Amino acid sequence: MTPQRIAVVGASAAGLATAEALRRLGWTGALTLIGEEPHPPYDRPPLSKQLLGGDWEADRLTLRAPDALAGLGLDLRLGERATAVDTAARYVELAGGARVDYDALVVATGARARRLPGSEGIAGVHVLRTLEDALALRAELAATPHLLVVGGGFIGAEAAAVARRLGCRVTLVTGSPYPMADVLGPRLGALLAQVHAGHGVRIEAGARAERVLTHGGRATGVALSDGRTLEADAVLVGIGARPNTEWLAGSGLPLGDGIECDATLHAGHGVWAAGDVASWPDPASGARLRVEHRTNSAEQGLAVARNILAGPGEAKPFTTVPYVWSDQYDLKIQIYGLTRGADQVRIVDGDPEQREFTALYGRNGQVCGAVGVNMVRPLRALRALVAARAPWAQATAGAR
Incomplete structure (x- = not known):
C-alpha cells in the first residue's frame, strides 16, 4: 500500500533528493523534512574548497531557492534534532518533545567529523x-x-x-x-x-x-x-567521519558502520536510508558499502523514493559507479569507482609528470576504478569499464 505520510530525517543532499523525487514521481502525501541544522539544505563539497578560500559566500551553497523549496509542499522542520524513533508505533521523536508520525521513514542523517x-x-x-x-x-x-x-x-x-x-x-x-x-x-x-x-x-x-x-x-x-x-x-x-546513528539505538534497526540496509536500501520496519549514513551490500560483489560522496547521496535519494513508491516486492537493488572529485591547486582530480585496495594501476592516457593523465585501477583481475587529473573527457570514457568490471588484461591492453 502506498504510504500516506513520509518523514525524512536529515535536511541533507540525500534528504532533499528523496523529497524532490517523491514529488516528481507524483506522490502527493504528507511529507516532513527534519534537519538538525538551522539552514535549508546546502552543498557540502564547496566547504573545503570555494567557501573556505573565500571565493564563495554561504548563500551560494544553498541547494534550492526558497520558492523551489516551498513548491515541494513540505512540513519543513529546521533546527530540530531527531532523538529517537519508534518503529512499532511509527513515529520520530524530536528534541523538543514533538512527535512526527509516518508510514515510511527515510534516514538521511549523514555523518559527523571524527x-x-x-x-x-x-x-x-x-x-x-x-x-x-x-x-x-x-x-x-x-x-x-x-x-x-x-x-x-x-x-x-x-x-x-x-x-x-x-x-x-x-x-x-x-x-x-x-x-x-x-x-x-x-x-x-x-x-x-x-x-x-x-x-x-x-x-x-x-x-x-x-x-x-x-x-x-x-x-x-x-x-x-x-x-x-x-x-x-x-x-x-x-x-574521517562517523555515521550519525546513535539516535537510533534501541529502535530495532540493524546498526553497524551506518544503517545496515538490504540491497534496495531498506532497513526493515518501513525505514529506508540514503547518503553517508546508508550501508548496503553491493549486488555484484556482495561487499557491504558505505559511500561518503555527494553524487551517491543524490542517486540514493532518488532510488529510495522510487522503491518506497514501488511497494513490497517491486523495489530494485541500488547500483552505482561512485564518483568524487577534488580540487587542489591547479589539479582537478576525479575518481570513478572504488580504488581503495586496488592491486594494479596503469596509466591509460597523458603523462603524470605533466599532471594531465588518466589511470585505471584493478583488483582481482577486474577494473575497479579510474582516476583522471585534468583530463575530464578522457576519464569519462573509462567509466563504462568501471561499471562493467571489465577484465583487467583486456581493458589495459596497450596501457603503461
Missing part, C-alpha cells in the same frame, strides 16, 4: 563538516596562522591547498606514506605529495597525531605517536 580524543572545545582546533565549521576555519585562516592539518584524505589535502593559497604556513600530518595514498595508491600519491611540497606544504608522512597540545586553553600543536611534538597556531582535524 575528532582527536579530548580536542573538543579547545580554541584553535577545527573540523570541517558543516557550514559553521567552514566559516570558523575561514575566519581563523584570515590571520594567516601556521595551520597544522591532521589527516591526508580529501578534507585535509584540500584544506591544506586552500590555506597555502591564502598565505598560511601549513604542516600536514598523515599516517600514510603520502596524501590520499589510500585512494590514489603509492605512485600517484607520491605525485600529489610532490605537488603539495612544491607549494610549500611540510608533510609529516607515516606519523600519527595522538593529542592536541594546548596552552592557556588554546591549541599550540600536536603530540605524535613517536614521541615528537609539532607546533602550530591552529589545528584542523581531518581524520
